Amino acid sequence: MLMRNYHIAVVGATGAAGTELLRVLERRNFPVASLRAIASGRSAGKAVPFRSESVPVEKLDDRCFDKIDIAFFSAGGDVSRNYVPIACQSDAIAIDKSSAFRMEPHVPLVIPEINADDVRRHRGIIANPNCTTTVMLMALYPLHRIFHVRRVFAASYQAVSGSGTRGVEELTRQTRDAVCGSKSRGKPGSSTSPEAKPDKTIPASVSAQANVYPHPIAFNVLPHIDSFLDSGYTKEEVKMQDEARKIMHSQSLRVSATCVRVPIYRAHSVAVSAEFQRPLSVEEAREILSKAPGLELVDEPHSNRYPMPLTVAGKDNCQVGRVRLDCAFENGLSFWVSGDQLLKGAALNAVQIAELL
Numbered sequence: 001m002l003m004r005n006y007h008i009a010v011v012g013a014t015g016a017a018g019t020e021l022l023r024v025l026e027r028r029n030f031p032v033a034s035l036r037a038i039a040s041g042r043s044a045g046k047a048v049p050f051r052s053e054s055v056p057v058e059k060l061d062d063r064c065f066d067k068i069d070i071a072f073f074s075a076g077g078d079v080s081r082n083y084v085p086i087a088c089q090s091d092a093i094a095i096d097k098s099s100a101f102r103m104e105p106h107v108p109l110v111i112p113e114i115n116a117d118d119v120r121r122h123r124g125i126i127a128n129p130n131c132t133t134t135v136m137l138m139a140l141y142p143l144h145r146i147f148h149v150r151r152v153f154a155a156s157y158q159a160v161s162g163s164g165t166r167g168v169e170e171l172t173r174q175t176r177d178a179v180c181g182s183k184s185r186g187k188p189g190s191s192t193s194p195e196a197k198p199d200k201t202i203p204a205s206v207s208a209q210a211n212v213y214p215h216p217i218a219f220n221v222l223p224h225i226d227s228f229l230d231s232g233y234t235k236e237e238v239k240m241q242d243e244a245r246k247i248m249h250s251q252s253l254r255v256s257a258t259c260v261r262v263p264i265y266r267a268h269s270v271a272v273s274a275e276f277q278r279p280l281s282v283e284e285a286r287e288i289l290s291k292a293p294g295l296e297l298v299d300e301p302h303s304n305r306y307p308m309p310l311t312v313a314g315k316d317n318c319q320v321g322r323v324r325l326d327c328a329f330e331n332g333l334s335f336w337v338s339g340d341q342l343l344k345g346a347a348l349n350a351v352q353i354a355e356l357l
Helices: 016-027 077-089 112-121 132-145 165-185 235-248 282-291 343-356
Strands: 004-011 032-039 048-050 052-058 070-073 093-096 126-129 147-160 254-259 268-275 295-296 320-327 332-339
Touching: 004 016, 004 077, 016 048, 016 343, 032 048, 077 093, 093 343, 112 132, 112 235, 112 268, 112 343, 126 332, 132 147, 132 235, 132 268, 132 295, 132 320, 132 332, 132 343, 147 235, 165 320, 235 254, 268 320, 282 295, 282 320, 282 332, 332 343
Parallel strands: 004 032, 004 070, 032 052, 070 093, 093 126, 147 254, 295 320
Antiparallel strands: 048 052, 147 268, 268 332, 320 332
């Protein structure tokens, strides 16, 4: 592809990741000649903002990719499986956020700061990794280049926006209902009898109407993301191992992950304990992490400075901190990394892939 202006399609343009992708394209001045915003029939007829204009939303169908150069897919695996091949047949290059093609041998799975050269191998499809995998590898890979990681134990803390706008709406509704319920119970004339005092440590109304998740997410954490497999791990947890191996070209890497949904709106965090082939010191690790592209070292625990979802939300870079020697591994290091999963975990990474093209 030569340097010019490109005809762009965004599938899932009205969803959380698609909306963020449009913002990133605009903010990074990607050379867009024309933009086609595509969504399901429910959103057809709406409009999305782009460069001070209002772009009408088209219903997804087989003709959406005529004369398109790059098609971004942010509408889930089923849509990608059905329409990515159609986009490729129309000579568009598909950059797919879903898991539909990530582990296909001929499909590059790319984080530009890590394996940009893999883009050259594409046959019309380039996959965007799982957002949690991306956040973890932004801090793990720079260390792997020098010390060669052997195995990883990881626990994720994943925001509800990883489930799209429905997850955000469910957390908002459950929190509001719990607060309103607590206020009403405290009013004079409340029907609660003195003999049956409610447990004030558990907000009322939280147990009602869990639609997106199997249990309430407000005031709760769920050790359950995606479906469970026979191994006892979830698909999300298996993705972290399989995708990390492919991205880092390290098939011997072993990753044991526990993925947890937490009641925050935006930005994922991962607690990582990693064992390396070579000995390393905290000072060496901090030096490497401070120079890694797309990553900021925020590691002053005595001043209460460490990465948090609130401080990375809306930011391109991930942050890493709490860097310390792991007391369970001989050549081990523990750290905490946070990143905006709608940006580096999805939209920003996809646009960076397009910039590589």
